[in-house]
Amino acid sequence: MKPKQILHEIDLKFTPCRQGIISTIAESKNALSENEIKEKLDEKFDRTTFYRSFKTLLDKNIIHKIVVDNQVVKYALDNSITLKVHHAHFYCYQCGAVKCMDEIPVTSPKLPDGFYIQETEVIIKGLCDKCNLK
Amino acid sequence: MKPKQILHEIDLKFTPCRQGIISTIAESKNALSENEIKEKLDEKFDRTTFYRSFKTLLDKNIIHKIVVDNQVVKYALDNSITLKVHHAHFYCYQCGAVKCMDEIPVTSPKLPDGFYIQETEVIIKGLCDKCNLK
DNA sequence: CAACAATTGCAACAATGTTGCATTATTTTT
DNA sequence: AAAAATAATGCAACATTGTTGCAATTGTTG
Numbered sequence A, B: 001m002k003p004k005q006i007l008h009e010i011d012l013k014f015t016p017c018r019q020g021i022i023s024t025i026a027e028s029k030n031a032l033s034e035n036e037i038k039e040k041l042d043e044k045f046d047r048t049t050f051y052r053s054f055k056t057l058l059d060k061n062i063i064h065k066i067v068v069d070n071q072v073v074k075y076a077l078d079n080s081i082t083l084k085v086h087h088a089h090f091y092c093y094q095c096g097a098v099k100c101m102d103e104i105p106v107t108s109p110k111l112p113d114g115f116y117i118q119e120t121e122v123i124i125k126g127l128c129d130k131c132n133l134k
Numbered sequence C: 001c002a003a004c005a006a007t008t009g010c011a012a013c014a015a016t017g018t019t020g021c022a023t024t025a026t027t028t029t030t
Numbered sequence D: 001a002a003a004a005a006t007a008a009t010g011c012a013a014c015a016t017t018g019t020t021g022c023a024a025t026t027g028t029t030g
Helices: A003-009 A016-027 A034-040 A047-059 A080-084 B003-009 B016-027 B034-040 B047-059 B080-084
Strands: A063-068 A072-077 A087-092 A098-105 A116-127 B063-068 B072-077 B087-092 B098-105 B116-127
Touching: A003 A016, A016 A034, A016 A047, A016 A063, A016 A072, A034 A047, A034 A072, A047 A063, A063 A087, A063 A098, A063 A116, A072 A098, B003 B016, B016 B034, B016 B047, B016 B063, B016 B072, B034 B047, B034 B072, B047 B063, B063 B087, B063 B098, B063 B116, B072 B098
Parallel strands: A087 A116, B087 B116
Antiparallel strands: A063 A072, A087 A098, A116 B116, B063 B072, B087 B098
């Protein structure tokens, strides 16, 4: 689905920043940071605009946010898989790439009585295929 | 083991900030943030001092750091369990508590060929027993 | 207790998160 | 097709965490 359609369906205005974010992320294999997206866009946007665009798209479940440790914040498109089941994320220590591991479903373990689980997040850290084989 | 012994064993000076961090964390059931620790200490320390103390203690594997999303950074003591196997962390959306789930061992899933796994992090989010039963 | 090495506090700066407000752009209505 | 309604943008400002350099201070050892 194209950015314009996506935005229309969820009652959001079709603005250049949103459009840029969606199409940049859609084209990328890995999750991207604000700066990585910024670099790939021709048009310049204020930091606040990015911030609010991300927030809106997150709220509407168009994208999801992955935070590794802190200071590493990346965004990826949601899709039928990521919406249905939680999935793991991989973080490469060397190149900093963050990849959604759609093929790895995440199941929540049993917790002690009384705990209510809403979400389970799995972040696998190490070396990605490219960095590992160098 | 007492803070002084711990610090001695790893060739660190016995300073009030390190001592305070270790004993505050040791007394707490949950992982604590810098501010939570700060509040519980009588003596005041500069932010930089906390920062460097945490760093040193992290390096020496006395404590470990848990980051939930961002902006939520907590510290917990390492112990024989946490050092041997990775363990899951629980984050309560309501009270913000972070708890080490020592009883839940974390195993890394199989990744595609070429990926090298160094660490697997599991964060379970929801309501803790106290908040859930209210 | 003197001497050395390590730690501390301060100043300064970077990155991300966050809000209010006036301006501008998109969408809807006439 | 232009005006009105609605929402997004850019800017300024500030909070929090992370980070480094440097001079002053403290802990440790002989």
